Amino acid sequence: MLRRFFFLPVLLALLFSFAGTAQVLKPTRLTTVISQPAARVGEELELIVNARIEDKWHLYATNFDPDLGPTVFSFAFVKSPAYELVGAPKSVGAQKHYDDVFKGNVTYFEKTGQIRQRIRVLQPGSLTIKAEAEFQSCTDVDGKCIPGEESLTFGPIDVAGAAAAAPRETAAPVAPATTAATTAATAAAPATAPVVAAGTPAPTADPATVAAGPAPAVVAAANAATSAAVAPALAAAAEPVAAAGGLWGFALTAFLFGLSALITPCVFPLIPMTVSFFTSGNDSRSRGILKAAVYGLSIIVIYVLIGVVVAALLGQDGPNLIATHWLPNLIFFAVFVVFGLSFLGLFEITLPHGLVNKIDAQADKGGWIGVFFMALTLVLVSFSCTGPIVGTILGLSSRGERIAPVVGMLGFSLAFALPFTLFAIFPAWLKSLPRSGGWLNTVKVTLGFVELMLALKFLSMADLAYHWNLLPRDIYLVLWIALSGLLGLYLLGRFKLSHDSDLTHLSVGRLLMAVLSFSFMTYLVPGLFGAPLPLLAGYLPPQSRTDFTVAAASAPAVATATTPNAACEVPRYGDFLELPHGLSGFFDLEQAQRCAKAQNKPLFIDFTGHACVNCRKMEATVWSDPQVLKRLQNDFVVVALYVDDKVELPASEVYVSKYDGKEKTTLGKKNADLQLAAFNVNAQPYYVLLDPNAPADLAHALAPPIGYEPDVAEFVRFLDAGLARYRQQVAAR
Known part of the structure; x- marks a missing residue:
């Protein structure tokens, strides 16, 4: 009786402190x-x-x-x-x-x-x-x-x-x-x-x-x-302003693609041939320079028109459709693979010869119209090398705003047209150009490997959106490692492809490119064992369980069982949800409560979300600490409740919330409703320690729940306080 009286003021103090921290935020x-x-x-x-x-x-x-x-x-x-x-x-x-x-x-x-x-x-x-x-x-x-x-x-x-x-x-x-x-x-x-x-x-x-x-x-x-x-004009004016930062970066990327197109076997030999046309003949130097400028401008206009057509075909919903639907992603994957194999020499992509000959005949007529058709002829003749690069730019741009294809083609064509114009103005520079040779095909093959690596991104987007599990992170990394390693061996001359000439010596440029290729391969390898690879996070699938079970030396040893204990149930939703750092646990509160009762452990409830930035930060910087990880693994039954997951609940589990009167049809809505109704909080991350034998509400929390807490020591104190309180309650029963 005395012990119960002693706990009464402590319980009241805890309740008041919990009430002070609970709040429903409505920032919007x-x-x-x-x-x-x-x-x-x-x-x-x-x-x-x-x-x-x-x-x-x-x-x-x-x-x-x-x-x-x-x-x-x-x-x-x-x-x-x-x-x-x-x-x-x-x-x-x-x-x-x-x-x-x-x-x-x-x-x-x-x-x-x-x-x-x-x-x-x-x-x-x-x-x-x-x-x-x-x-x-x-x-x-x-x-x-x-x-x-x-x-x-x-x-x-x-x-x-x-x-x-x-x-x-x-x-x-x-x-x-x-x-x-x-x-x-x-x-x-x-x-x-x-x-x-x-x-x-x-x-x-x-x-x-x-x-x-x-x-x-x-x-x-x-x-x-x-x-x-x-007015509607305000909406139209706002979009380019909002997109300006990202489009500048994309324009620079497209410009670099344009420079790479210049050093392909289909384009590089044409530079001196084309420039000689403007610097010879009866035209004065000033008129020759003007024609060269019109020639370069015509190249830009042709490629920008391609971007305009692509933007028009995409329409308003095009970027979002391509970003989320499986069909466009698979089409781009197939196109990029075809482009890559073409660059490697398996076949050559060319336009119909009849079309090229007709355009070339128009160029022979001379005059300003002839200059435009000369530019068009260059675009068509070089298609076997520039087509895959242009396709890559358009494929990447289609994942952004509608203006991105136009900006991409503008950046590409500026780089592509610039040398023809500059060399026509300063023909003496032609002497400084390196001679054509086998190095041009080396550039083409290198681009082929890059195309194949980029193709995987489109397959990955479709795979993630529809849970096909065809290309998990490990397989994605293995393919990238193999491709970058093969590229390094190719650059070192360890093997040749069909269009390669004999390599009598290794140039410094090839050696440096090989070093970059092997360095990239080496950077990727730790990702197979769980390293996050932050420089490539935007291109890799989300990190999950790894097929490579050799633990990294710095990583704490944790169990990787599917469930916390053989006596507990297999976690619901465990086929597509998982906990970080090899932790075992649940994604359904009722299952977690039954398991915690069986093991006589308190519950660690993690209200989280797929789109929660600070949830990922907590997992990466706090949960990964050996002190925290040890406690979560050994002292608690962990349950992660995603408040934004879209998976549909079975019909028998759909219900109308007593809190807001709305029907809850998805796993995320069910968990969000629990957090609001039981704890009067709607922000994530939010961590609750609970006795599995008690109702899931704020009054029965073992310690004041906390949100984002980057201090490892504070988080450890939170866990220890809840564990101590649970053991006191067990002893008092």
Whole structure:
């Protein structure tokens, strides 16, 4: 009795301290308006979502690769015959940033943001559109990331019957300096469209419905004000600005590709032949220089036109489709393999000779038109060498914005055309060019190996998206190691391919290239044994279990069993989820509780997410510490609960949440609901220590739960405090 009395004040103190740390964060609030309150059948209008974001937080936008990690802002619209979607949602004024953790470009909003979705109305009447929005907000202050879900309502929209003579209503264009007006409209929006934030009870019995707001006249006035404040021109102007940083880097890469194309066997010998045409004959030197400039400009125009055509074919949804769908990725994989084998000499890719001859005949006519057709002839004749390089640029650019193919072709063609123009102006420089020879085919073969390595990236994207498990990280690395090793041996002259000439001696250039190739191969080898290889994180599949079981000398020894104990169950979802550092554990709380009871151990609950940056940082820098890893392996049963996983729950496990009244249909939504309902927290990472015999809630936590904690000593103290408390409770029973 005395012992129970002693524990009472301790328990009350713990409860008060837990209550002080628990909070539901709502850094992003959404409101909805429409670009015009009325329309006619067949007309298009825009559904607008305005976001207000707390200071020092950011909201991820729509237009970046969803495979990078962060949750892309997305909608799930309720289907209706009264309207149809036109294109993909667009982010207005989003910033672009290269994320070092995810190794790719992400777009995001700070303070305010706007996302627009075009629709076409199809039936007359009063139209109200409903959608479920999914998004993610993060802060760099303490690393928290908050997944969000919200039910949105747009309208009502007064749709009249089609009238041929009626002019289409559009939003009035405004000057670019409308950011303040946008902010003002966003601030005023709550008066017309109340917010239902993720994690709050729905205001009506229908969990998918947001309150419609005041009378239609008030809504119409607000819609008109927003339409006048934010014009479609602002969205168009924002995209190039947001993309500028990444496009400059891509343009430089394409420029380097263009330089590499110049030193291929199909192009290099043509430089002196072409330049001699402009420096000989009856033309004056100034006219010859002008013709050379037009020739170079024509090359640029031809390749940029190719980029424009590709951008037009991609359309609005092209980049996202190629980034996420299996078919385009497999097509690019096959194309890159064909290009690579062509460079290695298996066959030659050429255009029809009849086409080339017709173009060449036009060039023979002379004059300025003849100069253009000379440039076109060069493009066609050199296709067997430049085609694979151009295809590589277009393939890589298709994973970015629509403007990327144009920028890529501009960078490539600038490098490709520059020597022809410069050597025509300064013909004496021709004497400094090295002679044609076997080294040109060496360059071509080297590019072939690079093409084959790049091809694996496209196969990997399809493999990861659809869980085929054809190309796990280990096999990916083995193929790259083999290709880079073969390239090194080739450069050293250890074997020859079909078009190679005899190698009488090893040049310094080949030797240095071989050193780079073997160095790259050596860098890759530790990745087979679990090394993260941060320089290549954007190109490699995610790190998981390794088939190479020899432990690295510096890595702590951990068990790699599928389950913590033979008496415990095989983990659900263990076929596609796993814990880091060889830890064994679970991904379902009920399973973990049963196992912990059987082993008489406390639970270590890890609320995490695939898109959680600081979750990965904690695993890499804190969990990997021998003190932490030893405790997690020996003293706790670990359960990782992903709040953003998209796998569908079995029909028997789908339920309606008592917390927010919404149906939970995926594993991620179930885990996020548990974190909110039981612990009143919605940020990750979030770590809870729990007695498996007690309910999963804040009141029964063994120690105050913690979030992102990079201090290893503090994390160890957290684990030890929970373990000590659990042992006290066991002793008191």
